[in-house]
Amino acid sequence: MIRQVSIFVENRPGSLREITQVLADAKINIRAFAAVDTPEFGILRTIVDEPQAAKECLTSKGFVVRVQEVIGVELVDEEGNLDTMLRILSEENVNINYIYSFVIRQGRAPIMVFQPDNGEKAEAILRANNITMIEEKDL
Amino acid sequence: MIWADEETLPRHEMEALQLKKLKETVNYIYSNVGLYQSKMDAAGVNPKDIQSLDDLRKLPFTYKADFRDNYPTGLFAVEKKDIVRFHASSGTTGKPTMVGYTAKDLGNWLNNVARVACMGGATSKDVAQIAFGYGTFTGALGLHGGLEKLGASVIPMSSGNTNKQIMFMKDLGTTLLVATPSYALHLGEEIKSRGMDPEKDLNLRIGLFGGEGMTEAMREEMRKVWGEDFFCTQNYGMSELCGPGVAGECEALVGMHINEDWFIPEIIDPVTMEVLPPGEKGELVITCLNKEALPLVRYRTGDLTRLFYEPCSCGRTTVRMENITGRADDMLVIRGVNVFPTQIEEVLFDIPEIGPHYEILVERVNHLDVMTISVELVDDRLLDSYKLLSELGDRIKNGLKAQLGLATKIKLVAPQSLQRFEGKAKRVTDLRKDGI
Numbered sequence: 001m002i003r004q005v006s007i008f009v010e011n012r013p014g015s016l017r018e019i020t021q022v023l024a025d026a027k028i029n030i031r032a033f034a035a036v037d038t039p040e041f042g043i044l045r046t047i048v049d050e051p052q053a054a055k056e057c058l059t060s061k062g063f064v065v066r067v068q069e070v071i072g073v074e075l076v077d078e079e080g081n082l083d084t085m086l087r088i089l090s091e092e093n094v095n096i097n098y099i100y101s102f103v104i105r106q107g108r109a110p111i112m113v114f115q116p117d118n119g120e121k122a123e124a125i126l127r128a129n130n131i132t133m134i135e136e137k138d139l
Numbered sequence: 140m141i142w143a144d145e146e147t148l149p150r151h152e153m154e155a156l157q158l159k160k161l162k163e164t165v166n167y168i169y170s171n172v173g174l175y176q177s178k179m180d181a182a183g184v185n186p187k188d189i190q191s192l193d194d195l196r197k198l199p200f201t202y203k204a205d206f207r208d209n210y211p212t213g214l215f216a217v218e219k220k221d222i223v224r225f226h227a228s229s230g231t232t233g234k235p236t237m238v239g240y241t242a243k244d245l246g247n248w249l250n251n252v253a254r255v256a257c258m259g260g261a262t263s264k265d266v267a268q269i270a271f272g273y274g275t276f277t278g279a280l281g282l283h284g285g286l287e288k289l290g291a292s293v294i295p296m297s298s299g300n301t302n303k304q305i306m307f308m309k310d311l312g313t314t315l316l317v318a319t320p321s322y323a324l325h326l327g328e329e330i331k332s333r334g335m336d337p338e339k340d341l342n343l344r345i346g347l348f349g350g351e352g353m354t355e356a357m358r359e360e361m362r363k364v365w366g367e368d369f370f371c372t373q374n375y376g377m378s379e380l381c382g383p384g385v386a387g388e389c390e391a392l393v394g395m396h397i398n399e400d401w402f403i404p405e406i407i408d409p410v411t412m413e414v415l416p417p418g419e420k421g422e423l424v425i426t427c428l429n430k431e432a433l434p435l436v437r438y439r440t441g442d443l444t445r446l447f448y449e450p451c452s453c454g455r456t457t458v459r460m461e462n463i464t465g466r467a468d469d470m471l472v473i474r475g476v477n478v479f480p481t482q483i484e485e486v487l488f489d490i491p492e493i494g495p496h497y498e499i500l501v502e503r504v505n506h507l508d509v510m511t512i513s514v515e516l517v518d519d520r521l522l523d524s525y526k527l528l529s530e531l532g533d534r535i536k537n538g539l540k541a542q543l544g545l546a547t548k549i550k551l552v553a554p555q556s557l558q559r560f561e562g563k564a565k566r567v568t569d570l571r572k573d574g575i
Contacts, residue, residue: 006522010552041551043522062555066522097524115524 001069001123002136003051004113007044008064009035019044019058026057031139032113034100045100047072047113049139068115071122072102072139074132076109085112088129094122111139142257142289143250145400146455150448153456156400158192160428165189165198168434171216174209175201175436195403195426196414200437203231206379211237217432227275228378231479233542235275238378241431245284248381251398252285255387258396258453259347259372263290266311266342270318270326271350271475272298277382278350278475282317285384291315298322301329308341315345319475320353320361320373321574325506327364338366346371349383350475352463356573375460379438380425386460391452394459401428404458405437406446409467420445422467423460441468469567471501473508478543480566483512486538492518492531496557499567508571511548512539515557 009015016035023030023046032047048054055065075081089096099114111134116122126133141147148156165186168175178199179185188197205214207230212219223242227235240248261267267286271279273295286293294307298318304326307313316323323346330337337343343365353373361371374387375395385402386395397404402425406415409422423442427435443465450456471478480499487497494515502509514535521527532549539547 006519008516008519008522008528008551008553010556038525041516041528043525043528062553064516064519064522064554066519068523 001119002047002072002113002134002139003067004070004115005046005048005051005054005058006066006068007046007058008041009044010041011038016044019063022058022061022063023048023054026053028054028057032100032102032111034098034113036098045098045113047102047139069119070113070115071119071126072111072113072134073126074109074111074134074138082112085126085129085131088125088131089116089122092121092125094118094125140257140262141454142254146254146396146398146457148400148456150456153399154192157403157428160400161192161195161403161426162186162189164426164428164430164434164436167216167429168436172214172434174205174214175434192403195405195437198426198437200412200424200439201435202439203236203379203441206236207231207234210234212239214435215239215432216434217241222432225275226277226280226378226382228277229477229479229482229543231481232485233482236379238277238381239432240381244381244430244432247401247429248281248384249284249288251381251384251401252281253288254398255374255384256282256285256289256291256347258387258389258455259374260345260370260390261286261289261291261315261347265289265291265315265345266294266313267291267315267317267347268294268296268304268308268311268313270296270298270304270316270322276476277376277378279317281376281382281384282347282349286315286317301326305330305333305335308343309335312342314342315347316343317347317349319350320346320348320357320371321351321474321503321506321508323348323371324357324360324364324575327361328506331364337364338369344369347387348373349375351472352574354462354574356575360575373462375463377440379433379435380427380440381430385425389451389453389455393451394447394461396451396453396455396457396459397446399457402426403428404446404460406444409439409443417446417448420461420464439467441466441470443467471499471510471567471569473501473510473543473545476543476545478510478545482542483539486542487512487514487535490531490535490538492516492521493535493551494554496559497566498557501567501569501571503571503575506575509548510545511550513550513552513557515554516551517554 029049035044095117102111222239224240273279372388376383376385386397405424406421415421423440442463445461447459498513500511
């Protein structure tokens, strides 16, 4: 499992930048960043190199921040790999609440990050199917 | 037409009648309502000290908070078996303001409403459509009964359901509409948007409006929507006093005639509480005369207005009150419903995921009031899923709906993003400038 930092964000100009600015000032490296369109407010999901430090500095600036564990899966960039993983999970009836990807990994395989409704079950299924999950030290 | 002889009494006769009733009323409350007796004892006033109308100011005030502190029926002067009707309106907090009527009170009330309807031009030939919400609010059943007493044909439509409103209006040939002025404007626009011309296709000729103030800009707009010949008046009342029927505009449109033989008005400075001379602006204080179930003396209405005693061209001699120009407290009127920020506060304080700060924005969209409440999210656990966040919004909305009886919009904002106040907070922004 890897730790994800979620931040409450209002839908207005500049609101995302306020967050990246705080992280940049604290020299925290953003690895993944996902926000979907929402009418008035939403949740920004990020993977950073120092989740606890990110939470502390954002909280001190008045943001609502949540650190929670999510699953990161290494998927070699080949046709059908994402489909295979999703098929395995769906066959076992694991629901995925949201999913997003790491884009830049300096030559290594891309990572999909997702939050299932049952994390332990999802992990066990993926392990049984030899799908590589990554830990924070591997990021 | 003038409904009652009392409306045209010479001033000295009116004052003699008021004094007689006032003495009876003060004797009645002193011996029948514990709160009045203890308040009068504390102020060192005895019923026999009331020998002139000026002596009224010796009596202590009654406040909306007295209703809350004596909820539900602690201010009643009769036993429950003598009550034939209960009504309730919003209180400053969770407990509603409970009122009651004996059979005699009910008759007097509806008679006063008939007077007001008559002032506004209603006759027994009118088909009256009541678009106030029925239920415990006094507005709908008050106008309903008053118009029946007048002999009009009453349609108890209740509020909302615009399609049905229009259908009944057309099929029954409605001539008189009872509504909040903003709903009357909204309804007119809806009729136009369906390709009908309210002036040609409908028979509506009179509006009896209440529940919220009507500005002159709204009255002007009303003529644009409903036609040049459409005549509308507003009337005044509140459930504590009886409901509608306290005062209403006549054809001269120079203020609302107060039914003075039942309600003695005073204008006070809300800060010093001194009685102000006629014509000066201040808080309206009303003493109800000869009410049996719920007598009320020197009730602080919170409404700011002025009084004019000159006889009116309509023939009535009763004092006129100017359109309400504001509130001495922070009460809001949203779609005709009284809302106190303290009621909203109470709901918000029970929701731990949000902070104690909030802001209220009131706007008028398509002639209808929209209230948006901004609250700060503080609980990070809700960030586990968007569903939890949106459920929080729904929970706040449902709590407010149960408390206020009104739909609201909720805006979740980041912590520390709402303004902080030192001293008295200014949490309400009301953008309904001229009411349109």
